Amino acid sequence: MPRSTRSVVIRDEECQQKVLDRFHGQYGSQTELAEYIYDKYKESIGQSTVSKFFNMQPVDRKKFIQICAALGIEDWRSVGIPYRKPADKTENGDSEELEESEELEESEKQEEIPTLRTPVHISTLEYPDGEQLALNSNFYVQRPPVEQQCFEEISKPAALICIKAPQKMGKSSLLVQIIQQAKNQGDATVVINFELGEKEFFSDLSKFLRWVCDRIILELTKDNLELATELFEKLDEHWKLAPRIGSKIAAKYYLERYLLPTINQPLTLALEEVDRLFEYPGIYKDFFGLLRLLHQEGRQQEIWKKLRLVIVHSTEAYVPMDINQSPFNVGLPIKLPEFDPEQMLDLAQRHQLEWSDTEVQQLRDMIGGHPYLVRLALYKIARSEITLSRFLETASTPSGIFSNHLRHLSLILTEQQELGAAMKEIINTNKPGKFSDAVRYKLIALGLVNLLNDEVIIRCKLYYQYFQNFYKNK
16 A cells, blocks of 8 residues: 655645635745745745645645645645555555554644644635625624714704714724614615715716705615606706705705605715815815704704714815814714724634734734724634734735735825825834824825824834835835
8 A cells, every 4th residue: 555654745736726825815935935934933944845835746744734834724634635655555554554644643743833723614704895894794893982972863853973084994884883773763864975976076066966966865765766756856846946046055945845854754864985075175165064054954943853964084174164164063073993902802702713912912013903904914814814923024015914905005195295205204204293284184084194182193013114115115
């Protein structure tokens, strides 16, 4: 029968593809993988050995296990089998197989090769793409008292909630929770994301307000064609007055006279990505002034108590605005914080990671408590695609798991030269800096910096390390 050796080979082509996928997701070259193994175990491994591994050729078992561990594969047996040299069969084949198995187990006990935990079943995880989480997602993390405050506020007549946080901090996921609460209390609900609006609708105030009214009607009448026809016809007829009375009055009058009485229930209207309007001076002042007016009307007129507003934005209003015309300084302000250590530990446990405060702190030292960064790191580690130690070593490099995210940010800073110059100054001086309101708040909206008193500081080590290297090569 074939005789086993201390060599191991990849089991089949399916397993070969699995290890190749792991390799391409973590390393830039086979040499880089070999160097990582040397740094980890202080034992040299030739690039030829790595090449044999991927080409389904026999490799010394210890080296095979080390390569698997570096790829995030805990149990080498899931992809490899002992290599057996061809030999003649013997009458004592069964006993020889038993002896070989025992020898293999005994030698494994003597070798302490660090490995990863057993991977979580893939179907239980959700890939964090930076978009909103589903309503019942197991990975939504509450940040008390935020949710309860929002739920209480949205139940009040003429409510106004302003949610502010940088990109990918969980604003849309919180909005999903608020919208469901509004539905539970019997409200009609409409969500308008201004990023979906074509540029032509932002060319003048009348066209923009008409587009907003159209969107409200579309959302309210998805399942009622007869009602949609009725409301659109009334809007067409009513909007003929806009050139004479002004589009703000036309929009207010239409909502007050036709739409709100027709739906016969409170309306929760959520507006996402309102920051986009800052780019259109001919729109934002009048529109934001109208929103504040409608909110204030709810204190005096019964019909306007039916309107409840949720405004979602990534940054402060860095454009000139009369404080008496702004909706951002009335109602309930909500600033979404980062995850704290306890919330990060809870999220790690939901990913079935047996972590302690030590691992959480290591993660926080690199990326803080930024929800998107935390979730992506935990997702990759839970799937055994990378170890925590390997993550910490590569997070800010082109081969790290945040490479696409970091490239996206660097592209924005390259295209918007004023932001790029400010970021470069922050990195090079490594101390808080003062900049114009527009620059400061745009950097905050991107999630790159935090505000400390009146100055900005880099958000986390990840960004500092990446952009330090990025600007060093410029």
